[in-house]
Amino acid sequence: MFARLPEADARPVVAVTVDGVRVCARQGDTVAAALLAAAFRHCRTSPVGGAPRAPYCMMGACFECLVQVDGVPNRQGCLLVVREGMQIATQHGKREAGR
Amino acid sequence: MAARSGAEFDVAVIGGGLVGSCLALGLARFGQRVGLLDEGDGAVRASRANFALIWVQSKGLGLPEYAGWTIRSSDQWGAFAASLKEETGLDVSFERPGGLHLALSAAELEHRAELLRRLHNQPRTASFTTEILDRERLVRMLPHLGPEVVGASYCALDGHCNSLRLHRALFAALVRRKVRILPGHRVDSAQYAGGEFRLLTRVREVRAGKVVIAAGNASAELAPMLGLSAPMKPNRGQIIVTERVQPFLKHPIVSIRQTDEGTVMIGDSQLEGNDPDQMSMPTSAAMAGRAVLSFPILSRLNVVRMWSGIRVMTEDGFPIYDQSQQCPGAFLVCCHSGVTLAATHALTLAPMIAEGKLNENEVGAFSARRFNVRQAA
Amino acid sequence: MRGLAELAPAYDVAVIGAGPAGLAAATLSARAGLKTVLLDENPAPGGQIYRAITTTPVRRKEVLGADYWLGARLIEEVEASGAQLAMGALAWSVSRDLEIGVSMGGGSRLLAARRIILATGALERPFPVEGWTLPGVMSAGGAQALLKSSGLVPAGRVLLAGTGPLLWLFAAQLLRAGAAIAAILETTPAANYLPAVRHLPAFLCSPYLAKGIALMAQVRGKARVIGGVKGISALGTDQLRQVSFLTQKGWQREECDHLILHQGVVPDVNLAMSIGIKHRWDAVQLCFVPELDGVGNSSVAGIAVAGDGAGIAGARIAEERGRLAALAAIGALGGGGFNDAASARSIGRSLSRHARGRSFLDALYRPARPMRVPASDAILVCRCEEVTAGQIRDAVGLGCTGPNQVKSFLRCGMGPCQGRQCGLTVTELIAQARGVTPQEVGYYRLRPPIKPISLGELATLPEGQAGAAGAVVR
Numbered sequence: 001m002f003a004r005l006p007e008a009d010a011r012p013v014v015a016v017t018v019d020g021v022r023v024c025a026r027q028g029d030t031v032a033a034a035l036l037a038a039a040f041r042h043c044r045t046s047p048v049g050g051a052p053r054a055p056y057c058m059m060g061a062c063f064e065c066l067v068q069v070d071g072v073p074n075r076q077g078c079l080l081v082v083r084e085g086m087q088i089a090t091q092h093g094k095r096e097a098g099r
Numbered sequence: 100m101a102a103r104s105g106a107e108f109d110v111a112v113i114g115g116g117l118v119g120s121c122l123a124l125g126l127a128r129f130g131q132r133v134g135l136l137d138e139g140d141g142a143v144r145a146s147r148a149n150f151a152l153i154w155v156q157s158k159g160l161g162l163p164e165y166a167g168w169t170i171r172s173s174d175q176w177g178a179f180a181a182s183l184k185e186e187t188g189l190d191v192s193f194e195r196p197g198g199l200h201l202a203l204s205a206a207e208l209e210h211r212a213e214l215l216r217r218l219h220n221q222p223r224t225a226s227f228t229t230e231i232l233d234r235e236r237l238v239r240m241l242p243h244l245g246p247e248v249v250g251a252s253y254c255a256l257d258g259h260c261n262s263l264r265l266h267r268a269l270f271a272a273l274v275r276r277k278v279r280i281l282p283g284h285r286v287d288s289a290q291y292a293g294g295e296f297r298l299l300t301r302v303r304e305v306r307a308g309k310v311v312i313a314a315g316n317a318s319a320e321l322a323p324m325l326g327l328s329a330p331m332k333p334n335r336g337q338i339i340v341t342e343r344v345q346p347f348l349k350h351p352i353v354s355i356r357q358t359d360e361g362t363v364m365i366g367d368s369q370l371e372g373n374d375p376d377q378m379s380m381p382t383s384a385a386m387a388g389r390a391v392l393s394f395p396i397l398s399r400l401n402v403v404r405m406w407s408g409i410r411v412m413t414e415d416g417f418p419i420y421d422q423s424q425q426c427p428g429a430f431l432v433c434c435h436s437g438v439t440l441a442a443t444h445a446l447t448l449a450p451m452i453a454e455g456k457l458n459e460n461e462v463g464a465f466s467a468r469r470f471n472v473r474q475a476a
Numbered sequence: 477m478r479g480l481a482e483l484a485p486a487y488d489v490a491v492i493g494a495g496p497a498g499l500a501a502a503t504l505s506a507r508a509g510l511k512t513v514l515l516d517e518n519p520a521p522g523g524q525i526y527r528a529i530t531t532t533p534v535r536r537k538e539v540l541g542a543d544y545w546l547g548a549r550l551i552e553e554v555e556a557s558g559a560q561l562a563m564g565a566l567a568w569s570v571s572r573d574l575e576i577g578v579s580m581g582g583g584s585r586l587l588a589a590r591r592i593i594l595a596t597g598a599l600e601r602p603f604p605v606e607g608w609t610l611p612g613v614m615s616a617g618g619a620q621a622l623l624k625s626s627g628l629v630p631a632g633r634v635l636l637a638g639t640g641p642l643l644w645l646f647a648a649q650l651l652r653a654g655a656a657i658a659a660i661l662e663t664t665p666a667a668n669y670l671p672a673v674r675h676l677p678a679f680l681c682s683p684y685l686a687k688g689i690a691l692m693a694q695v696r697g698k699a700r701v702i703g704g705v706k707g708i709s710a711l712g713t714d715q716l717r718q719v720s721f722l723t724q725k726g727w728q729r730e731e732c733d734h735l736i737l738h739q740g741v742v743p744d745v746n747l748a749m750s751i752g753i754k755h756r757w758d759a760v761q762l763c764f765v766p767e768l769d770g771v772g773n774s775s776v777a778g779i780a781v782a783g784d785g786a787g788i789a790g791a792r793i794a795e796e797r798g799r800l801a802a803l804a805a806i807g808a809l810g811g812g813g814f815n816d817a818a819s820a821r822s823i824g825r826s827l828s829r830h831a832r833g834r835s836f837l838d839a840l841y842r843p844a845r846p847m848r849v850p851a852s853d854a855i856l857v858c859r860c861e862e863v864t865a866g867q868i869r870d871a872v873g874l875g876c877t878g879p880n881q882v883k884s885f886l887r888c889g890m891g892p893c894q895g896r897q898c899g900l901t902v903t904e905l906i907a908q909a910r911g912v913t914p915q916e917v918g919y920y921r922l923r924p925p926i927k928p929i930s931l932g933e934l935a936t937l938p939e940g941q942a943g944a945a946g947a948v949v950r
Contacts (some may be wrong), residue, residue: 001630001631001632001733002622002628002629002630002631003628003629003630003631003655004626004627004628005533005534005539005627005628005629005653005654007533007534007535007536007627008533008534008626008627008628009627010533011533011627026533026626026627028528028531028532028533028625028626029625029626030519030625030626033622033625033626033628034626036622036628037626037628041611041612041715042611042714042715046862047343047361048343048860048861048862049862051609051714051862052611052714052715053609053611054611054612054614055614055618056613056614056615056618056859057599057600057614057615057617057618057897058614058615058617058618058619058621058622058625059524059527059599059617059618059621060517060518060927061599061600061744061893061896061897062615062859062893062896062897063860063891063892063893064609064859066892072399073399074342074401074892074928078621079517079518079519080519081519093345094343094344094345094361095342095343095344095345095400096344096345097243097344097345097346097347097348097396098243098347098396099399115875137875139877139878140876140877140878140879140880140881140917140918141878141880141918141921146884147880147881147884263884263885263887264885266884266885267871267874267884267885267886270874270875270885271874274873274874274875280874280875282875282876282877283877339931339934341931342892342928360887365931376752378569378571378923378924380569380571380575380577380586380937380939381937381939383934384934384935384936384937384939387931387932387934387935387937388935388936390931390935391931391932391935397931397932398930398931398932398935399930399931399932400930400931401892401928401929401930401931402925402928402929402930402931402934403890403891403892403894403925403928404890404894404923404925405923405924405925406923
């Protein structure tokens with residue numbers, strides 16, 4: 001889990017959903033940061049072996065933070081800033097064709 | 100066939116790609132002491148840059164014997180894959196669900212049909228079936244087909260495998276059979292002297308009773324050293340690879356296939372030159388465009404890799420199988436379709452080489468003599 | 477700048493990467509009157525070290541520290557310079573003809589430049605320990621990014637592990653922010669101290685001395701530091717629960733919610749290598765670096781490399797290298813408006829000042845080999861494709877002599893990260909197995925796209941519309 005410093009907590013709330021659950025992110029959060037702040041332990045399972053994975057480098061190099069954003073799978077969560085109403089979904093295994 | 104005393108190997112195979120590895124395995128299975136001489140990690144390798152197809156349907160226009168040879172390999176492939184699995188535990192994911200060549204316009208479909216008619220009309224062509232499918236039949240096989248695809252040619256003998264795992268399995272099998280794999284041993288010159296072959300590499304001299312040149316495009320330089328000829332005209336092809344996706348495409352298409360890992364490979368281009376570091380973005384874009392027309396769902400997939408492969412291509416596109424008159428015991432095996440012909444190389448061609456003689460009836464048509472005949476004609 | 481359409485078809489100078497090197501380079505280039513664009517895939521400029529400097533919620537200056545806030549000046553300067561800033565713009569390919577493939581807002585196009593300056597910076601060195609892929613394990617850079625961008629600190633039992641200045645800096649930042657650290661597991665090998673002493677005099681006269689002392693004092697006063705750590709294992713099923721570590725006292729185990737790993741940074745070579753820029757193995761910094769001349773020109777005409785991507789030297793040197801590369805571009809293209817010789821001298825002086833002491837840091841914090849090359853066969857080396865150290869050793873046994881054949885046999889390096897998390901480990905593993913140098917072994921052969929783009933984007937590249945150039949319908 002991660003704790004928010006008071007000055008960061010005071011920022012405007014940006015409401016998003018993660019797997020259908022409403023999450024109060026803060027302005028300026030990346031999707032990956034919002035997930036970690038909301039105590040999501042992992043954001044996907046590996047398409048190779050199925051193990052749960054979570055953001056690791058937070059700079060776009062490791063590709064562990066892949067999540068589905070507004071219907072598009074395999075987006076790097078650490079490079080996307082949250083927007084009001086964004087729909088985020090954790091991923092399981094390989095993406096489906098046609099989605 | 101007796102080993103020459105003093106020579107380190109009965110057979111030295113020059114080239115550790117798919118062709119060389121398959122031959123080495125076949126030779127080892129036949130009891131020969133084999134050395135496999137390979138370049139280094141940075142070598143330009145068609146074995147790493149191919150579409151992994153076992154492809155029959157368009158083979159043989161201009162040399163009808165090639166069709167029969169290809170069909171033979173396709174038919175042997177299942178048993179070959181099974182033997183590799185048994186020897187190494189590695190499954191090379193061979194599947195033969197039948198393959199397709201899509202047409203995105205009526206003109207393309209007609210062009211394809213015409214080409215296949217000419218192929219099948221050649222005298223001496225083995226009998227096999229390639230059908231032209233209209234869109235209605237095609238959609239039943241390919242649920243995600245794009246609206247622009249009008250039809251395709253289909254052949255039940257076409258399939259694919261995981262060609263990288265094939266290469267790995269071959270190496271694993273070679274090691275188990277005590278074949279000496281010599282990486283970093285690029286052959287600079289080859290000599291026939293005193294009834295044996297002396298190969299000079301960067302590292303040391305290697306001596307063998309027989310030699311097989313299976314060095315892809317580099318065979319052109321090596322062949323004349325041993326009284327052989329390998330006229331080559333390499334060209335470049337680009338390939339696009341996507342991220343993994345749930346299975347959606349069972350049938351390999353000549354320019355789109357889904358691998359056993361779930362990734363999607365996209366071809367098919369033909370560009371001048373033999374520089375694998377070249378990459379034309381407009382060409383990649385055009386390939387991507389055609390793939391997306393064929394299957395619109397591909398549009399959203401992420402491209403994770405693009406690369407150029409240099410095709411091993413003889414002057415007329417057909418294999419060269421030869422043995423040297425000047426230097427008896429020197430053989431040349433050079434072809435484009437190292438994956439398709441993997442089975443027959445190991446199971447049919449290698450035994451011929453082990454016995455010391457290519458069978459004229461079976462592979463005589465592939466001798467480089469045909470180039471002289473054409474010149475004379 | 478909002479979208480792809482606002483990018484011009486061609487520029488005089490394209491700078492890729494908006495960290496200190498890129499910011500300084502773009503500023504100088506634009507001030508000289510050259511049409512300049514600065515591209516960065518992140519939403520805002522600053523690179524890693526100045527991440528979120530324009531947006532961070534952590535405004536108390538003492539938390540992130542004075543060095544961080546130096547970056548604000550660089551941002552102000554580039555914004556005033558006339559350079560076009562394209563944030564959220566991924567440069568996914570660069571050709572030898574200086575053609576750049578750019579992806580922005582879901583679309584891609586090619587743009588041309590007369591000179592290109594690569595300033596893509598550094599990555600964290602891979603830290604392959606048992607369990608490093610478990611949720612709960614993160615790199616120090618990653619945890620630091622969370623702090624800078626979102627004011628988030630790890631809670632619960634937090635262990636830091638590794639070696640290098642960033643580990644100490646981040647520990648200090650965390651403590652200043654009020655977070656608790658259960659322990660710092662320091663892996664700096666005792667064997668480094670003696671060789672480092674040779675470089676001590678220069679360090680003692682350097683700007684890093686005072687900073688280093690202050691950081692150490694802050695951290696050692698408030699956190700338990702365990703030195704001489706020789707092994708680390710992250711334990712748990714599906715998520716991190718405990719960390720096991722090895723010292724002279726043997727293996728000890730502690731509960732842990734967050735394990736934060738760091739053992740230095742290395743150049744991010746993917747873009748440079750994909751262009752074919754020559755690199756060599758640097759045996760001091762234990763990584764591949766581009767071969768450059770004195771002002772950053774690479775082996776490919778028209779392309780320079782500046783910043784940590786040219787070799788790890790820190791933010792101040794990165795700035796100056798960016799300026800040198802820009803001066804070279806200006807000289808080549810005929811811009812001007814200021815005294816090049818005087819600028820070069822001033823840059824030279826700054827470079828000397830900030831270079832002093834770096835060799836001490838390099839020597840002291842050189843990560844131990846067992847931390848770079850896992851001894852245990854079961855440890856994952858390639859995170860994306862889940863390839864272990866043992867599998868790689870077996871592939872060498874089969875006859876693979878380098879990373880490309882190993883890659884084709886095992887798929888390591890074929891995942892979306894394109895070898896960023898495994899490349900160095902694979903090269904060093906093969907070198908160790910074969911008993912040769914990493915220079916001889918080489919690295920993955922990298923190709924564009926250096927980050928994934930969608931097939932649809934590639935298909936709609938405007939330049940691909942002009943017919944099937946080479947794509948064949950047979």
